[in-house]
């Protein structure tokens with residue numbers, strides 16, 4: 001690259017300035033290179049492929065149940081590669097639909113008690129593509145009532161439907177939601193978009209109450225269960241299953257990449273909605289299908305997770321034990337009813353510094369969560385214990401935090 005090429009278009013200079021600004025604001029994200037060891041999750045190797053450093057205990061993985069290192073799940077991937085090759089070779093419409101896709105969609109629909117399911121290449125795409133497609137339908141005029149803390153992927157879908165209107169309601173605030181529903185024109189098609197477990201504060205929506213409001217004001221309900229699938233409900237069908245309200249939700253969206261430990265996203269709903277999305281959603285139609293080497297382990301994982309209640313029991317036992325240890329040590333954390341344990345720091349620089357020192361001095365990894373992901377003054381380390389964090393690992397983390405806070 002010569003200077004001449006870099007200066008040819010003003011965008012080069014724009015990028016240089018923007019990067020400097022992000023750095024000055026302390027928002028420059030740098031990757032930490034970590035490789036998971038399947039045989040000893042949650043222990044990872046730190047460093048690059050050429051130079052391995054000390055092993056690190058990771059406290060920030062979203063593979064909440066360890067499904068991604070389950071031998072049966074890994075073997076399903078290995079066997080699928082051997083049998084079917086590495087990639088999918090096409091979109092679902094162009095030589096990309098495998099019997100495994102169909103089986104996984106049926107499994108997910110069954111998990112949520114819905115008629116049908118549709119796979120997407122990620123949870124992000126499932127939200128973005130489904131919401132954008134729904135909100136561009138019926139010649140526009142939709143009004144979306146969107147929880148203030150909804151994930152970026154839902155916001156992308158809502159904003160992407162340019163003819164539709166978006167009204168943001170206060171986080172998990174039923175009174176505010178009802179006021180806003182009541183104030184909207186009765187004739188407009190309405191949709192309420194929300195999550196079950198919110199991943200930063202670990203708080204949980206009252207799904208039944210939101211669905212009751214939806215019925216009262218004739219709104220469609222769209223629920224993101226990304227941080228709950230696999231973990232809540234007697235078969236891991238999410239909070240809607242735990243609360244026995246899945247049948248009241250029109251569209252349930254989830255990921256195969258967090259609690260199920262593999263990769264991919266999906267929606268489940270009544271047949272006509274799923275068929276419409278299959279035929280109309282650009283983000284479904286025009287992208288190569290998930291490869292069988294991903295779908296096979298995902299299917300194995302969902303089936304196993306549905307049966308293996310011990311994983312959910314063990315996860316919550318570990319979470320409660322860890323919370324108890326933090327409490328005894330006087331470390332400030334958000335007491336939530338979910339599996340997410342935010343340790344509050346309250347300052348962006350300090351949060352980054354503590355995370356860095358945990359890694360360098362104690363070989364412990366916990367991601368710092370700063371503005372704009374959370375409000376200023378509520379910066380935190382987001383810890384996610386899993387069934388394989390031992391008491392000794394917990395004690396190490398508690399001791400390290402005690403010495404750093």
Ligand SMILES: *Cc1c(COP(=O)(O)O)cnc(C)c1O
Pocket residue numbers: 122123124125127151153195199224226227255256257264265
């Ligand atoms: C991670 C996440 C997604 C996206 O899921 P991926 O499968 O990682 O693309 C969607 N919604 C929420 C709330 C998330 O946290």
